[in-house]
Amino acid sequence: MTPDQLLLIALLGAIIGLDVVSFPQAMISRPIAAATITGLVLGDPAGGLLVGATLELIALETLPVGASRYPEWGSASVVGGALFALRPVHTAGSLTLAVLAALATAWVGGWTMYVIRRFNGAIARRWIPTLGLGSGRAVIAIQTAGIAADFARAGLLTVLAMLALDPLDRAMASLWSLDARLSRAIVVAAAAAVAAGATWKLFHNTPGARWYFAGGLVIGLALLAAR
Secondary structure (H helix, E strand, O other), X not given: OOHHHHHHHXXXXXXXXXXXXOOOOOOOOOHHHHHHHHHHHOOOHHHHHHHHHHHHHHHOOOOOOOOOOOOOHHHHXXXXXXXXXXXXXXXXXXXXXXXXXXXXXXXXXXXXXXXXXXXXXXXXXHOHHHHHOOOHHHHHHHHHHHHHHHHHHHHHXXXXXXXXXXXXXXXXXXHOOOOHHHHHHHXXXXXXXXXXXXXXXXXXHOOOXXXXXXHHHXXXXXXXXXX
């Protein structure tokens, strides 16, 4: 990984991590989008899509509600997609290690979002007297500080994750002995099991959800067959 690549990955992580909560919430922080974009930028869009689709199955279990703590999938998916895309030859454990790296980053990312919320609360409390007077400048200051802090959080998280996990990923790949097909099958099966659990909960809580799911599945398979 060259310094230019690290800088590019950090910028992607900052922008995509910002999309999770702060701005613009355009869904580019979903794993299937974030990892694919990263792979595309690094010259391996198919690899990014593979990692992103796997992480997306796991991320379906996450329900970001209010102030609850949950994994930060945006920057984490950038890290996972980058680690996979940076390997010119995808060895047996490449997908497994990229997904594990993304999961670790997502867990740490959830903690960093908690820190940012506390920072935003502290900033808002400082402006309470001015806010009470209806100051537009106070609102802009709070919003700007929050967005800037979240951008820095996501970028720093991505840099530190890449610096820590890239050499570890290379070391583990050189020691990997499990068959490539079995390695990928285990990862995909585990991700599918998590997605199935999330889908099952949705079916029980949302009227008509199972029929929408079945209809989408039939249409998707029909489009795939038509190709």
